[in-house]
Amino acid sequence: DLLAQTRQRSIFELTNAVGRGQLQEALVVLNKMLQDREPAIRIVAMLARHVRQLWSAKDLTSRGQRKEEIAAALGIHPFFVGDVIQQASQLEERSLRRMHRRLFLADRSLKSSRLPDAIILEELVLSLCPR
Numbered sequence: 001d002l003l004a005q006t007r008q009r010s011i012f013e014l015t016n017a018v019g020r021g022q023l024q025e026a027l028v029v030l031n032k033m034l035q036d037r038e039p040a041i042r043i044v045a046m047l048a049r050h051v052r053q054l055w056s057a058k059d060l061t062s063r064g065q066r067k068e069e070i071a072a073a074l075g076i077h078p079f080f081v082g083d084v085i086q087q088a089s090q091l092e093e094r095s096l097r098r099m100h101r102r103l104f105l106a107d108r109s110l111k112s113s114r115l116p117d118a119i120i121l122e123e124l125v126l127s128l129c130p131r
Contacts, residue, residue, distance in 0.1 A: 010036070011043070015050035019087035023129035030125055040110050040117035044124070048103045055096045057081070058088040102127045 010033050017026035033043060053074050060070045071081040091099075106124040110117060 010038070011046045014043070015046060016083065016087070018047060018125065018128045019050060019054060019084070021090070021129050023126070026125045026129055027122065030121055034118050034121070040121055041107070043121060044103060044107050044110065047124070047128070048100070048107070051096060051099045051103060053084055054088040054091060055093075055100070057084045058091065058093070058096065061085055061088065099128050 010029055014026055014029040014033065017023075017029055030043070034040075053076065056074055057070055060073055065073070067081050067085065068078055070085065071078040074081065074084065076084065102124060106120055109115065109120045113120065
């Protein structure tokens, strides 16, 4: 149980660091996850989920939805929705579209490239954080 909680915490630390554009923090957390042998595909999947949540939160906020409604639509606890909304407010739709494309390319590279997973993931995080 403790190991699962630590891994879960790390993935959320990574997604939040990426969502806030905190490159150094994201790279530190990613490195720890790789040392802990977290599967690269799972990391990309969780980052993609977070980007989809950000995009949805941005859309729902622009349509005047309340926090509780956004939390329900995103399938997250209302306690965490404020942070997602705040991250989404810092991103433009074109940035979210670019992030989504980068995640697709990283997923494809992990499945077809001979590059080490760590290189692909580091390049992904580098491309997701700068704004």
